[in-house]
Structures are given as C-alpha cells and as structure tokens.
Amino acid sequence: MKYRSVFDIIGPVMVGPSSSHTAGAARIGLMAGKLFGRTPKLAHITFYGSFADTYRGHGTDVAIVGGIMGFDTFDLRIPQALDIAKERGIEVVFETSDALTDHPNTARVRLEDKDGTFEIVGISIGGGTIEITELNGFPLKLSGGGPALVVLHHDRFGAIAAVTGILARHELNIGHMEVSRHEKGKQALMAIEIDDHLSKDVLAEIERLPQIERVAIFGE
Amino acid sequence: MFKSVEELVRTATERGIPISEVMIEQEVHVRRSTREDVVGMMERNLEVMEEAVARALEGVTSVTGLTGNDAVLMTDYIRSGKSLAGDLILDAVAKAIGTNEVNAAMGRICATPTAGSAGVVPGTLFAVKDRLEMDRDAMVRYLFTSGAFGFVVANNASISGAAGGCQAEVGSATGMAAAAIVEAAGGTPEQSATAFAIALKNMLGLVCDPVAGLVEVPCVKRNAMGGANAIVAADMALAGITSRIPCDEVISAMHEIGQMMPTALKETARGGLANTPTARRLERNIFGEKENVKK
Numbered sequence: 001m002k003y004r005s006v007f008d009i010i011g012p013v014m015v016g017p018s019s020s021h022t023a024g025a026a027r028i029g030l031m032a033g034k035l036f037g038r039t040p041k042l043a044h045i046t047f048y049g050s051f052a053d054t055y056r057g058h059g060t061d062v063a064i065v066g067g068i069m070g071f072d073t074f075d076l077r078i079p080q081a082l083d084i085a086k087e088r089g090i091e092v093v094f095e096t097s098d099a100l101t102d103h104p105n106t107a108r109v110r111l112e113d114k115d116g117t118f119e120i121v122g123i124s125i126g127g128g129t130i131e132i133t134e135l136n137g138f139p140l141k142l143s144g145g146g147p148a149l150v151v152l153h154h155d156r157f158g159a160i161a162a163v164t165g166i167l168a169r170h171e172l173n174i175g176h177m178e179v180s181r182h183e184k185g186k187q188a189l190m191a192i193e194i195d196d197h198l199s200k201d202v203l204a205e206i207e208r209l210p211q212i213e214r215v216a217i218f219g220e
Numbered sequence: 221m222f223k224s225v226e227e228l229v230r231t232a233t234e235r236g237i238p239i240s241e242v243m244i245e246q247e248v249h250v251r252r253s254t255r256e257d258v259v260g261m262m263e264r265n266l267e268v269m270e271e272a273v274a275r276a277l278e279g280v281t282s283v284t285g286l287t288g289n290d291a292v293l294m295t296d297y298i299r300s301g302k303s304l305a306g307d308l309i310l311d312a313v314a315k316a317i318g319t320n321e322v323n324a325a326m327g328r329i330c331a332t333p334t335a336g337s338a339g340v341v342p343g344t345l346f347a348v349k350d351r352l353e354m355d356r357d358a359m360v361r362y363l364f365t366s367g368a369f370g371f372v373v374a375n376n377a378s379i380s381g382a383a384g385g386c387q388a389e390v391g392s393a394t395g396m397a398a399a400a401i402v403e404a405a406g407g408t409p410e411q412s413a414t415a416f417a418i419a420l421k422n423m424l425g426l427v428c429d430p431v432a433g434l435v436e437v438p439c440v441k442r443n444a445m446g447g448a449n450a451i452v453a454a455d456m457a458l459a460g461i462t463s464r465i466p467c468d469e470v471i472s473a474m475h476e477i478g479q480m481m482p483t484a485l486k487e488t489a490r491g492g493l494a495n496t497p498t499a500r501r502l503e504r505n506i507f508g509e510k511e512n513v514k515k
C-alpha cells in the first residue's frame with residue numbers, strides 16, 4: 001500500500017498549482033535539504049519525464065528550491081524561492097534529461113558546498129506523496145509500508161549495532177532493514193523500516209552516535 | 221487497511237456505520253493517534269478550502285493571466301436568476317472553479333486528491349451543505365468519505381495525471397465527491413459506491429493535456445464539470461439507479477486505460493489541447509520562443 005493516510009488523499013495543504021509537480025517537488029527538496037543539513041552553495045537539479053516537460057509551468061523549479069531551503073508545501077514564499085535562493089547565495093542550475101526513468105515524475109538533486117556533496121533521487125507518485133529511490137548513489141528500496149529511518153554513516157564495526165541498540169532500548173521493532181556501502185571503510189547507508197512512530201528524542205540520540213553522519217525519517 | 225471499495229462498503233454495512241467512520245477509525249489506527257487529533261487535522265484542511273473559495277470569490281488571476289475571475293462571473297450569473305442548470309449545481313461549479321483558480325495562481329489550497337483536481341470535492345461540499353443541512357461534523361465527515369474512496373483509487377490505480385491522465389485526477393475527485401454527497405444525503409454505503417462508479421465511468425479516458433504545461437487550461441473548467449457530474453451521479457444513485465459494472469472494476473478499468481494512454485497525453489503538454497495552434501501560441505507568449513516542451 002503506497003498510500004497509508006487519508007491525509008495523503010485529502011491533503012496536503014499546499015501552494016498550487018500541482019500536488020505531484022509542486023508539493024511533491026517541495027518535499028523532495030525538503031528531504032535533500034534536511035539530509036545535507038546546511039545551506040548549499042550549489043543546487044544542481046535534473047528533471048526527468050513529465051517533470052522535464054512541464055517543470056516551469058507547474059512551479060516544480062521554485063518548489064524544489066523552496067524545499068531545499070526548508071519551505072514546507074504550504075509556505076507562501078514558494079513562488080519567490082528562486083529570488084530568495086539568490087539572496088542566500090545559492091547558485092541554482094536546472095537540467096532536463098531524456099533518460100528513461102522508472103517513474104514519469106523523477107528529480108535528481110545534488111547539493112554542494114566546499115565541505116561536500118549530497119545527492120538524492122526522488123519520485124513524486126501523485127497527490128504530493130513522494131518516494132526517495134536513491135541516496136548518495138545508494139539505491140533505496142523502501143516498501144512504503146511504514147515510517148523508515150535512513151542513516152548515513154561511516155562503514156565501521158559497531159555502527160549498525162549502535163543504531164539498532166538504541167531502537168531496541170526504546171522498544172521499537174524493525175520490520176525490514178537494508179545496509180549498503182560503496183567501498184569498505186567509506187560511507188554506508190542503513191535503511192530501517194520500523195513499526196512505530198519514532199520520537200525526535202530517539203532521532204537525536206542516533207544522531208549523536210560517533211559513526212553517524214546524517215539521519216532522516218521517511219514516510220511520516 | 222481496506223484495499224477495495226467492496227471491503228469498505230462491507231465493513232460499513234456490517235457494522236452499521238457510515239464510510240466516513242471506517243476511514244476515521246483506520247486513520248486513528250495508522251497514526252496511533254486519537255480521534256480528536258485526526259478529526260482536528262481534517263477540520264484544518266476544511267478551513268483551508270473555505271479560505272480558498274473566499275479568496276476566489278473576491279477575484280483572483282493567475283500569473284500568466286490564462287485563468288481567473290470565472291468564479292466571480294458564474295456567481296454573478298447565478299444571482300441574475302437566468303441560469304438554466306439550477307442554482308445548486310452552478311454553485312458547485314462556481315466554487316470548484318474558484319478553488320482551482322486560486323491553485324493556478326499559486327495560492328494555498330488543499331489537494332483533493334491532487335492540486336489540479338482540488339476544486340471538485342470542496343466545490344460540491346460548499347454547494348450541498350445548506351440543502352442537506354450539514355453541520356461542521358457532517359462537513360468534516362464529507363472529507364473523510366471522499367478520502368476513503370480516493371484511498372482505494374490511489375492504492376489500486378493512480379491519482380496522478382502524469383501516470384494516469386486527467387481521469388486519475390478530476391475523474392477520481394468526481395467519484396470521491398459523488399460518494400460523499402450520497403452519504404451526506406443519507407444514502408447507504410452501497411449507494412455511495414454506486415455514485416462513485418457512475419461518476420468515474422463518465423470520466424474514463426480523460427486525457428491530461430495542459431496548455432503550456434500549466435495547471436490552468438483546461439484544468440479549471442474540468443473541475444467545474446467534475447462538480448456538476450458528481451452531483452448528477454449522486455442523485456442517480458440516490459434515485460436507486462445502479463451501476464452494472466462494480467465500483468472496483470471501474471477503478472481497474474481506469475488504471476488499465478491510464479497504462480494504455482500515450483505519454484503525450486499524460487501531463488507532458490505534448491498532445492491534445494496543449495498541441496493546438498492556439499495553445500502553442502499562448503505557450504510562446506508566456507515562455508518566449510524556448511517552448512516548455514521537448515520535441
């Protein structure tokens with residue numbers, strides 16, 4: 001079941017004109033911005049499929065940039081997001097691609113500053129609901145069956161045990177879990193689907209672990 | 221979680237509760253939240269819908285100037301007393317148009333189920349509420365009933381124009397509104413399903429061909445027709461008319477048609493109304509020579 005809540009259907013409250021192309025894009029941007037964790041110098045955005053064909057008319061460009069700056073779907077500053085980004089010193093580059101993607105509404109967002117690069121691929125499946133399919137080159141396969149914790153960390157011994165230990169201590173059950181890495185000892189990713197609501201305290205506790213780079217929650 | 225309309229209707233009928241209640245209970249369970257919280261969230265969505273209509277009736281124009289002020293024109297026309305279709309239907313039309321005009325102007329709306337189709341559910345609700353003597357609770361229930369049907373469509377077919385054409389957006393919204401009107405009017409869960417089936421059947425095949433890739437033409441007027449269609453479908457179901465094709469099969473048919481539909485007619489602005497000479501001229505006027513489309 002891709003949609004779990006009635007508020008995915010009656011909602012979101014948003015700035016028009018398109019839930020998939022504006023609200024969904026804002027949410028993809030929000031997720032990218034949250035995971036990058038700071039104001040980027042460069043936001044390089046690639047649109048595929050219907051996004052590539054209609055992004056200007058649907059406000060996909062302003063929405064995704066607004067999202068990167070932390071604007072939610074209903075933020076009335078979204079129409080002015082490109083100007084605001086300029087004021088904040090963010091260079092924005094848009095690119096369209098003919099490459100075939102699994103979903104017609106696909107966007108790739110790369111955020112950069114002198115300290116690093118971060119990239120996600122998001123799809124907007126309709127009505128403002130999104131899925132993240134790739135994160136820093138790691139393919140993500142979340143069932144959408146519940147909230148998921150995504151943790152970018154250093155590939156060191158004990159990192160996975162430390163995170164799952166915290167979940168266990170808070171009596172949070174893991175429904176599904178994937179771990180992946182590009183190279184031994186480099187960056188790695190944990191995607192953990194949990195059965196219950198995850199409080200901000202638990203999230204903060206995981207964030208404080210020494211091996212952890214970044215943590216985010218999907219599907220809540 | 222219910223997966224089909226059949227299951228939704230059976231649950232409501234067996235337990236003797238309205239469809240809105242089935243949806244509320246499921247949401248409380250999914251969120252691990254309280255009934256008050258869930259109902260309160262929906263009340264806030266209702267307030268957003270009311271604000272959008274109020275704004276539209278003061279007159280709103282989109283940035284491109286392609287749409288706007290038609291809700292005002294329709295409201296004035298209703299007041300003139302010369303209308304043919306009947307005040308209630310045209311009131312729904314005016315408010316559906318109005319909501320979508322605010323959407324086109326990048327104003328704040330509540331997606332129902334999408335932004336492009338955001339006019340149909342609130343437009344019909346605000347039109348029937350006085351006639352059906354609906355209090356605040358009944359208005360919130362209307363949104364839960366709409367949501368329950370949209371939930372089945374979203375999980376079994378699609379509510380995205382890019383994936384399924386306009387039938388997935390305004391078509392779904394029309395069915396959702398029809399089902400909710402029936403419940404508000406005191407019809408049975410079965411009659412809600414019938415109204416949904418009749419409404420969606422009449423939207424099958426509807427392509428998504430937005431002029432210049434904007435959510436304006438023909439989206440705004442399609443919301444108007446969705447509103448009118450929903451009220452007629454609801455009246456048909458309440459009259460005892462049934463649908464030969466069951467609701468879930470209509471949803472499957474919609475999904476199948478969406479899969480077969482060429483990409484040019486699914487929110488890419490490559491075909492249909494978007495590819496008419498006038499549409500291409502409007503597009504050049506708005507975006508300059510660099511058209512908002514890849515050949």
